[in-house]
Amino acid sequence: MTERRLTITGAVDAAIRAHGQETYPHECCGALVGTTDGVTAVVSAIVPLPNTTEEGPRRRFLVRPSDYRDAERQAAALGGDLLGFYHSHPDHPARPSQYDLDHAWPTFAYIIVAVAQGTAHDMTVWYLKEDRSSFDEGRLHHGENTDSHSASAVHR
Amino acid sequence: MAKILIPTPLRPYTDKQDAVEASGATIGELLADLTRQHNGLKAHLYNEHGKLRSFVNIYVNDEDIRYLDKEQTPVKAGDTVSIIPSVAGGAPVAEAPVELTGDEYKRYSRHLIMPEVGLDGQKKLKAAKVLCIGAGGLGSPVAMYLAAAGVGTLGIVDFDTVDFSNLQRQILHGTPDVGRPKLASAKDRLNALNPNVHVETYETALTSDNALQLFEPYDVIVDGTDNFPTRYLVNDACVLLGKPNAYGSIFRFEGQASVFATKDGPCYRCLYPEPPPPGLVPSCAEGGVLGVLPGLLGVIQATETIKLILGVGEPLIGRFLIVDALRMKFRELKLRKDPDCPVCGTHPTVTKLIDYEQFCGVKPAAGHSAPSTEHSAPMEITPTELKQRLDRGDKLQIVDVREPHEYQINRIPGSVLIPLGDIPKRFTELDPGAELVMQCKSGARSAKAADFLRSQGYQHVLNLKGGILAWIDQVDPSQPKY
Numbered sequence: 076m077t078e079r080r081l082t083i084t085g086a087v088d089a090a091i092r093a094h095g096q097e098t099y100p101h102e103c104c105g106a107l108v109g110t111t112d113g114v115t116a117v118v119s120a121i122v123p124l125p126n127t128t129e130e131g132p133r134r135r136f137l138v139r140p141s142d143y144r145d146a147e148r149q150a151a152a153l154g155g156d157l158l159g160f161y162h163s164h165p166d167h168p169a170r171p172s173q174y175d176l177d178h179a180w181p182t183f184a185y186i187i188v189a190v191a192q193g194t195a196h197d198m199t200v201w202y203l204k205e206d207r208s209s210f211d212e213g214r215l216h217h218g219e220n221t222d223s224h225s226a227s228a229v230h231r
Numbered sequence: 232m233a234k235i236l237i238p239t240p241l242r243p244y245t246d247k248q249d250a251v252e253a254s255g256a257t258i259g260e261l262l263a264d265l266t267r268q269h270n271g272l273k274a275h276l277y278n279e280h281g282k283l284r285s286f287v288n289i290y291v292n293d294e295d296i297r298y299l300d301k302e303q304t305p306v307k308a309g310d311t312v313s314i315i316p317s318v319a320g321g322a323p324v325a326e327a328p329v330e331l332t333g334d335e336y337k338r339y340s341r342h343l344i345m346p347e348v349g350l351d352g353q354k355k356l357k358a359a360k361v362l363c364i365g366a367g368g369l370g371s372p373v374a375m376y377l378a379a380a381g382v383g384t385l386g387i388v389d390f391d392t393v394d395f396s397n398l399q400r401q402i403l404h405g406t407p408d409v410g411r412p413k414l415a416s417a418k419d420r421l422n423a424l425n426p427n428v429h430v431e432t433y434e435t436a437l438t439s440d441n442a443l444q445l446f447e448p449y450d451v452i453v454d455g456t457d458n459f460p461t462r463y464l465v466n467d468a469c470v471l472l473g474k475p476n477a478y479g480s481i482f483r484f485e486g487q488a489s490v491f492a493t494k495d496g497p498c499y500r501c502l503y504p505e506p507p508p509p510g511l512v513p514s515c516a517e518g519g520v521l522g523v524l525p526g527l528l529g530v531i532q533a534t535e536t537i538k539l540i541l542g543v544g545e546p547l548i549g550r551f552l553i554v555d556a557l558r559m560k561f562r563e564l565k566l567r568k569d570p571d572c573p574v575c576g577t578h579p580t581v582t583k584l585i586d587y588e589q590f591c592g593v594k595p596a597a598g599h600s601a602p603s604t605e606h607s608a609p610m611e612i613t614p615t616e617l618k619q620r621l622d623r624g625d626k627l628q629i630v631d632v633r634e635p636h637e638y639q640i641n642r643i644p645g646s647v648l649i650p651l652g653d654i655p656k657r658f659t660e661l662d663p664g665a666e667l668v669m670q671c672k673s674g675a676r677s678a679k680a681a682d683f684l685r686s687q688g689y690q691h692v693l694n695l696k697g698g699i700l701a702w703i704d705q706v707d708p709s710q711p712k713y
Contacts (some may be wrong), residue, residue, distance in 0.1 A: 102321055128319070129473065129494045131450070135321035140288040140295075143316050147239065157239045160318050167322035175320035178286050180240035181275055185320070207274060 079213040081158075081184050081200045082117045088217060090121050092195035095163035095188045101132035104162040106146035107184060108155045115156050116184065118216065122149045135174070161183030166190070169197040171210050179203040184213065202231045233306045235265055236313040244271045258289055258301035261312060269355060270646040276314070280346070285542075286317040300487040329354040329383075335427055339381050351379060357427075359540045361447040362386040364437055364465055366413040368515070368525030369455030369479050369532065371403040376533040378421045378428045382540070385421065386431040386449060389413045396713060402404045402524035421674045425535040437461055439584035451536050453477045455529065457515055460587035464661055466499035467489060467584055470575045477529040477535045482513075484521050485553040486528035489547050489566065492534050492575065497546035501569040506591040517675060524556055530601045610681070621645075629695075630661065632680045641699055642711040643670060651676045665687055670695040670702075672713075 077166075083091075087107075094103040104126050109118040124146060128137040138146070138160065150157040160183060169189040170180075179185065185201045201210040232252045245251050253268065262283075266273040278284050289296045290313040296304045306312065331339070331353060342348040348356075348512050359382050363370045368388040374385055391413050393404040399415075410415035414432040421430050433445060437456075446452055446468050454465045462480070469476040469492035476491040478499065491498045522523055531552065538544045551564040570642035574581040612620075620627060629646035631638055638648045649657050651671070661667060667689065669677035674697050681694045695702065703710050 104318070104320075127494070130321075133322075136319065138316075138318035139315055140290075140315040143238070143318060160320075162320055172321060172323040174323070178317075179317040180238075180286075180318070182240045182243050197496070198408055205271070212403035 079184075079200075079202055079211070080115060081137070081186075081213050082115065082216045082218040083116075083186075084119060084218050087118050087121055088198070090123075091161050091186065091198065092189055094121075094123050094161075095165075095190040095195050096193060098126065098132075098163065099190050099193045102126055102128075102134070102136040102163050102165060102166045104138055105138040106138075106150065106159060106160055107158045107186065108146075108150040108153050108178065109158050110155055111158060118158055118184075119155060121161065122146050131167060157183075159186065161186035161188065163188045163190045163195075164172055166192070169199040171201050174209060175201075176202055176207070179207070179210070185210070186215070232308060233261060233310045233312055235261070236311065238314055238316050240316065241272060241275065241314065241542075244269045244275075255306060257300075257302065258291065258296055258304045258306060260529055261306050262289070262302075270377075286319055287311070288315045288317060289317060289495050308563055310575045331356045332427075335381065338425070342380070342664050347543045348541060350390070353543075355540055356381045356537065357383040359451070360384040360386065360449045361453060361540075362388065362446060362537055363453045363455055364388050364461065365457070366401070366417040367397065367455060367457065368400045368481060368520065368667070369400045369529040370417075370453070372526050372529030373453050373455060373477075373533045373536070374403060374417060374421060375424060376530060377536060378425045378430075378535055380533075381425065382428065383535075384429045384431060384449075386433065386445075387414060388433045388435065388437050388445060389417070390434050390436050400525050400540065401522065402526070404590060406508070416491050428521060433664035437464060439464060439586065441470060442584060446472050447638045448476060449474065451475050451477060451539050453479075453536055455479065455531050459512075459591045460593055462499065463506065463590060464584065464587045467581060470498050470500075471583070475539055476540070477532045479532040480514060481524045483518055484524065485554065486524055486531075486555040486556070488528055488535070488552045488554070489550060490539065493546070493548050495568065497566045497568040498572060498575045500574050501572045502551065502560045502566055504569075504573060509592040513676075517672065521556060524554075527556065534704065610694060611696045613696050614705040617695060617702075618706045619666060625665065627668050628661065629670055630677075630680070631699075632671050632677050633699075637672065637713070639700060640713050641703065643699065643702055643707075646670065651680055654680050658684060658689075661689070666691040666693070668693045668695055671698050673698040673700050 094105060105119045105124045107123040108120045108122060109116060124134045124138050124142045126132050127139045128135040147157050164187055167189060169187040181203050186198060188198045189196045198215060200215045201214040202211055202213055234252050235253055236250050242249060253261050253264040255264050261684050276283060276287050291304055292311055332394055339353050342353050343350055359381050361377055363374050367386050370572050374387060378385055393408045393416055394412055395409055397404060398406060402418050404413060412434060414434050418430050418432055421428060432619055435441060442464055452469050452474055454462060456465060457464050459659045475493045478491050479488045505518050515532060538546050547564050553562045570577050573579060601634050606618060630656060631642060631646040631648045632651040634650050669681040669692060671677040674694060678694045681692045684692045703712055
């Protein structure tokens with residue numbers, strides 16, 4: 076299988092990092108909105124969502140069904156598709172955990188940003204294998220902010 | 232036929248359609264039909280045991296089936312069924328992955344063979360951290376059963392030493408432990424029971440200054456306290472930190488239990504926004520408690536703690552269990568989260584820990600002097616002073632306001648017995664001109680009786696400081712204590 080590729084704009088990249096730094100030492104989470112033709116996907120905006128986990132937000136995130144629905148609605152309102160979700164790993168590498176794997180949905184892109192001592196570092200993207208056995212790492216491509224409309228990051 | 236709305240990540244399995252039709256009389260049948268029609272869906276909706284995955288939410292016309300009949304929820308023609316994802320994940324837990332040793336496989340075998348616990352559940356227990364507030368009546372069975380069950384880290388907060396009067400119910404401690412710190416005997420007992428458990432002890436009173444820091448590393452807090460200030464403190468700290476509070480309390484033959492301060496559940500203040508007036512509710516030291524009762528209630532708290540850790544069953548959230556051991560009846564009250572709750576409501580007024588002794592009226596607010604100093608006449612007498620005056624031949628009437636069965640155990644020679652509850656109807660038996668010394672076990676009940684008599688115009692009323700216990704310590708060690 077060929078490596079999947081996800082393009083994010085500079086504004087999206089900055090918004091995800093800022094969100095992870097803002098919630099540090101807790102995990103942040105949010106939705107990725109953009110367009111895809113099945114091969115190439117471009118994230119043009121994010122929808123930051125509240126982390127509603129009850130298991131300790133330093134190591135877990137949870138997007139409730141009501142917030143998921145809200146994310147789908149916002150994606151439609153922005154004229155895009157829901158492409159996946161992002162979350163931060165405070166003081167841990169940007170690699171998916173067993174917990175991430177156990178809770179993953181197919182087809183979605185999962186962006187992970189590592190936030191070490193309050194500063195965002197590596198950012199990676201992952202896709203669940205069809206047999207749920209592990210993730211495939213995708214390639215995160217940083218696009219140019221050529222289109223200012225699609226590059227707008229959504230704020231809460 | 233019912234319409235099923237498909238979320239974005241599952242549309243590749245339904246030919247990109249966001250809604251499909253399927254038939255079935257219940258949700259279970261409907262989903263079975265759906266997964267038959269669309270290959271590949273099943274692995275993502277169901278786990279290897281054939282159960283719906285925890286992050287798959289099914290709604291029938293906007294009602295979550297978890298609150299209906301789960302997969303047995305009936306479906307009518309024309310209903311709309313939605314599959315809505317929860318999205319979860321997180322960083323790897325900092326500690327090394329939890330594994331069981333050979334000894335632990337043997338030890339926990341009765342857990343391991345139950346699917347509700349199993350190896351995964353036992354690992355969750357081993358990874359879990361539970362903090363017990365108090366190593367007394369409730370804390371004893373809680374800590375012992377949680378240690379036996381394999382909870383990996385048990386914290387205990389207590390600053391007391393073991394007393395003979397504890398042994399009737401506090402099974403963490405034995406006769407040779409009398410006089411030792413409770414934490415020392417608790418640690419010995421728990422280590423002997425299960426050396427795999429890491430026991431953390433905190434020899435301190437729980438206060439507003441240390442509670443948040445003490446609670447931080449723990450997953451579940453178990454409230455085994457015996458007084459209102461600490462109970463409100465534990466509740467508020469749990470709400471502020473978002474940690475569940477497995478609550479229990481006991482008195483005489485009655486007990487109460489619930490799980491407070493979960494995300495969507497009520498807290499102790501939703502039930503009791505304000506504490507009772509001080510002195511209205513007697514403590515176990517004053518009113519007594521059946522020794523077995525903390526066992527019963529503590530085991531309920533331990534059960535709820537384990538369910539919270541495993542994520543199984545129906546926790547005692549939003550339900551208040553009342554146990555009557557004399558009649559052996561269990562009643563359950565429904566509790567709702569109060570949107571106006573001062574600590575967990577929508578607009579909380581309590582956003583940090585306060586002075587709980589003051590809140591509960593146990594000590595006067597800063598700047599206010601205690602009412603007792605307003606009187607010029609002396610209010611109290613110590614046992615030593617009383618003995619000196621009796622030896623001098625002063626005419627003093629000692630009034631014992633305890634219960635008859637307490638009076639049987641020990642008494643001050645020459646005292647008359649009028650139980651506190653009988654004082655209002657029998658006080659006229661007492662000579663208003665005489666000098667009265669009110670006495671009970673430790674001085675709380677007799678202080679109330681003294682206040683009452685003063686309010687009735689009695690001029691010369693003293694309260695025996697420390698009650699009969701202090702009398703025995705200072706004057707007459709030959710009598711038994713209880």
